[in-house]
Amino acid sequence: MRWSRASICLLSLCSVGVHAASLTVPEDGALELPDSVVTGSAESATGPVQGYAATRSASATRTDTALHETPQSVSVVPRDVIDDISATRLQQALDQAGGVGRANNFGGQGLTTFTVRGFTTGEFYRNGFPINRGYPNSPDANTLERVEVLRGPAATLYGRGDPGGTFNVVTKQPLAEQRTTIGSQFTDQGLRRGTLDTGGPLDEEGRLAYRLNVVGEGGDSFRDDVESERYGIAPVLSWQVSDDTRITFEGDFMRNNHPLDRGLTHYPGQRGQPSHSTYYWEKGTDNMLHNDNDMVQLRFEHQLNDDWSLAGGYQYLDGSLKGNAVEANGIAADNVTLNRNFNYRKLEWTDHDFQLNLTGHFETMGFAHTLITGVEYEDYDYSSIINRSTAAYPINIFDPVLGQPRPALGNITTHDRENLKTWAAFVQDQIALTERFKVLGGVRLERFEHKYDDLRINNADWEKADNAVTPRVGVIYDLTDSVAVYANASKSFKPNSGAARLGGGFDPEEGKAYELGMKWAALDGLLNIDTAVFHTIKENVQTVDPVDPSFRIAAGEVRSRGFEVNVAGELTPEWRVIGGYAYVDAEVTKDSTLPKGTRLANIPRNAFNLLNVYEFHDGALRGLGLGVNLKYVDERAGQTTATTYTMTDYTVTDLLSFYKVNEHLRLNLDVRNVFNKGYEEGSFNAYAYPGEPRTVQTGFTYTF
Template sequence: MRLPFTITFILLAYIANAQTASIRGQIKSSNNQPVELINLVLKGTGKGTVTTETGEFEFTGLAAGSYQLSGTGLGFRAIEKHVQLGEGENVILNLTAHEDTKELQTVEITGRRETTYKNDLSFIGSKTATPIKEVPQAISYITKEVMRDQGTFLMGDAVKNMSGVNQFTFYDDLTIRGFRMNGGSTTQLFNGLRTFSGFWKQPPVNYLERVEVIKGAASALYGNTSPGGTINRVTKKPLTTPQKSLTFTTGSFNTIRTMADFTGPMNENKTLLYRLNVGYNNAQGFRNLQFDKNIIVAPSVSFLPTEKTRINFDLVYNRSNSRLDRGQSVVGNDLYSSSIKTSLNAVNDYLNEETYLITTSLNHQFTKNTSFNIAYLRTGYSEDLLEHRSSNVNAVDSSGAAIPNLVARQVFIRKTKSFMDNVSMFFNHNFNTGKAEHKLVAGYDYIQSYTPKGSGQQTASGYLLKAGGAGAYNAKTPEKYIFYNYTENGVTRSIPKPNVAHYDLTLQNNQMEDPSKYIYNVTANAATTPVYYQLHGLYLQEQVKIDRLQILLGLRYDTYVDKKGYTTNNETNVTQHALLPRIGAVYTLTKNINIYGTYTKGYNPQDAAVQSNPLSGGPFDPIRSSLTEAGLKSEWFDARLTANLSVYNITQSNTLYSANAPENLDLMQQIGQEKAKGVEFDVTGNILPNWNLIVAYSYNDARITDGGAKAADQVLVNKQKPNAPKNQGSVWTKYMFVNQGLSGLGIGLGANFVTERNLSISNTQTLPGYMLLNAGIYYKIDKFQFQINLNNLADKTYWVGGYDYLRLFPGAPRNFMSTISYTF
């Protein structure tokens, strides 16, 4: 009896095993990263599972037969895989989940999954999740991976990788295709919403996912914008996969920098996600008396209660303590007559700034094809300033002749606050008519910006009068002034005594000053004048796709209301209207190449602070512009690398420039017309998974074609615009070794260059071109990465921009930064 029982047990076990097969595997993204939360089902069996944090999944207890595996995940294309199972067979699958470029998320709420130099989607070009190659306008971008590899901390170091973007000064101050755009204006974007910054400091980038620029006017979607392009800073958003990293950097100029980035789910079902970026930076810089301390706190929370509703909250708080650096002054026309370290500050100068940006957004999907989006951004900025700076002229002797070695100085004491609110709401609706696929966007924007009453500035300048007080020097009435003797090269000259001590370039007289001894005037200027304006914008956009052809049609109607004389008894509304069309087309020439063309019109009211400033010489007519652009966008190496080419022509009228009048620094002049035409070329991505590459080049002919109403201004015609190089470019490549002996080791090499630039429309001073060489060395072991960045290897003396030879903005000499990071 015992033998039959044993045989029966073995037989039953064999039968059970014969009926039990399994399917196991792992799902990774196209960037070879594990993908979690992919819902997998075996059709017709009722069996389902979800991938783990490592992308793994498993089906067990399966009978032999034919199965259809289906997978879906938020932001990824559907996965379909046929699996044939034999009796007791264990099949192992390695599957790839590809990003869904038709993602229904029409605002960026959950984080970008890609971890390479390449970014596939952009929301800035069409307010829909559109592949960049399908947007009929040039878009440049820099991802956080590029900024990490280059050791970038400030915006100016990030944009050097973009074609057509150049620094005007070393503030938050750029030219794009030759047109100036700075942080003090209100034409830059933050997560696609209107904002501004304090101008004096470049924004940190440690909390950014990427920096992107839509080239040419983006007025049809965002209202008044620069005709050269619009910068959008995109913050890091929460991820569904837990990730944490700590970074510590030290290096040249007594730099100490600590950063942390934490993200992941806050509950088990992963409907509540968080991300927290914090940073501390303390650096003296290469300039005399300069320093910059930054504390950055940037939390982000995403709530996904259902697949149809997503809510996001972002806060960026930045507190900065520093000195305001007004640049280098030189003797006469000799750029090399003073050190690039030369600054005109006093030891007790200070600039304390506080900035916050608070964003809330909601995305709700009513149906498969219809969604609604609403977002609100609040920007706040405060400034507390004491500075010794140049008066933009040299000191003079009793005859009124300039003394090249002495720079006249002035003192500003200023406190000011500014605020901005932007509400943006729009509907997305997708539908088909025959063969045509439609994407319709209809929206409304409300923007208000104001500098409330309560800001103020005191200015000390000029020369001391015998009768008391101070004023500009008049050589015709020397008897009114107090004089002293100044000796230079054995020659003694009698010069009027300044209210604020001159800066002697031969002595480098930086010292502690006593501001209480100066004679001040309370002055009104653009920074402290109470300002208030509103903008209402209605827009409609249609994207139509018919086979290989895509057409984009956009129209926006803006109403701009500026309160002239804000906070006074004479307050009046000045209302302007603008109708802004946009027409574009994209044609898929081959699988890898799209060609496109576009035409847009732009409009930009003159800065409300300038209009309200009684010293500016206004009021001024609004800026008008138009853009014609064509090009091609292509993808190579299995879509790992993009190569884009654009040709453009921009016309702008009524631009304001500083009149460079020493007696009135706020005086502006309006130019009749400017044109910029050029070619841009960008390559971004990975040649191999371990080999990254960025190449950018631009040729930009940006000239004044009409000097304006005054006949004297016609001498400006055909002058290249200030700080707009004709040729500019950059290259950066990083290679990580994969062979066994060098695994974990990597090198990075790069260069960037610009050609000669004009400094001002009203003089002939220029800055020489330059080329910088940079490098990086990387070593990764387990969860640690060691990194050394070497910048300006040849120790080149150069200037990123300037206004004139008394206000030059030099670049940093050779320097290094050493970084260690830990990811867990």
């Protein structure tokens, strides 16, 4: 792995030198560069975005629809944003979308959960296919073309999920012309990273093309004794079989080795907190979780005629999370000694997903229709075993002595198998009643069969089958050529996991949401300004069984309502911005033990973020970009409990800079959390995850 990282970095440096050596300077000193031709095309729903203001998306409708005509709040974080902030993680891109906050990061493992509109969600899709099965790795930032946030329920098109929001990652696709970009990023905290992005045609006609992204990184972090490594390869191959048919193969093979870093603890009576860098779990190569994920997609598009098209595909996921870790059992009577347990876990999962969609454009009675209908089948398998120690394994949180002898394993807390099969069909129609007034309506019928096998002695097996109907309706009206108002209502559902006291599973969670909003394409469309008010209710939330607190029942209800505003685009040709503000009031409205009004974990009442970047286009500073990234997060409850700890509010300021030396070489120097603000970015039960301190990151990309 060290050799791989070093090779990528060395390849980057050598390529810069080779390219420079290939330029011949005449004796008179005049350097002649070859003529270049700049070509452009209109933005598509899945293609690159010029600047920060996307105009089209397919996430909310599964059709290529203008955002200005979509009756729902959708934010797009384009590739230019990802490049400007020199992001290495999907999380950093999502931080730029208004109202999206961080929650449980699984101790540095897998795909982090986020908060949207008052609910915690991990509903991630990749090019329209679900990838949040099991404990998957997060897609690397190097593979991203655009990241889209769909606020509110998305069950009509995507099936089971949380009502707060859904994320769709649109990945880089093959290029029409050969291009290669190599790069490296380094931080003063110890991160070392090398990337390769190459693509182009494979035949003279350009019908066969490819894209290949490679990443290798590793090193230290701001957390003491926490080292990790991550490497992956993501190939894409497209074949234009005919003028009407395209087939695309895409893979993503990621390996992530990282200790289970549960952050800091917040137990009642605990005597304060050590520094955010203090790590009181365990260290060493034998205290590591290995997260391996393989993803394969085979997609196709076929144009039946000028009005109708067929599309779909198949996705296969295979993953595992294996290794040793240390977690907490509570705090001792002295309130400084943490009771821990050593554990081994082996989690494995596979997922098969098939999709087939038919899209048509036609007119009836003078009304223009965009109709999409589809079917989907998914087969998800998951198995897990977690074996924990029972003997004492204490440590002082203020003076941790790591490397203690490990206690023996002997308490199998989890040993199970789970299978979830779903069959679904949906239909959606977008109707232009007039040039300014448009209506969207859709409904999804889904059946799921859930089977759970408990392999422990108590053998609490169960099977459950259920049907779900998830409709939605939306309307949008253009008040002017640049201002539109809209409204929508929709439902969601999500199967509950676990076993009830009397056996069997639970009824699924059900959500319903209402939204009113406005979309303004300001400055002749250069700046998108969206506002919305929303009201969402989720029922059948698991709560404590009043008969036996060791079991759960699906009888709780939570409610979230609020207001949000999001902006993205350009204020001037040099000045671009993206960000938003959200006010969220989220609380428990019904529960067997919690009082009404209990705040939901990780949900701030107020959150604000704004990225400002100014790039000089003329003069001596041409190619220089300077930026400020501001983020404010209000205080949050650490747990959804009657008595909880509170994560304090915080403001973080990032400074960024880049310099485009020429059309090939780009340098960057960024300082994140420039004022070194100490804060906690999210929590999971008694664990809270400290945010990144002041961090300097520098690097380059070279394109040829």
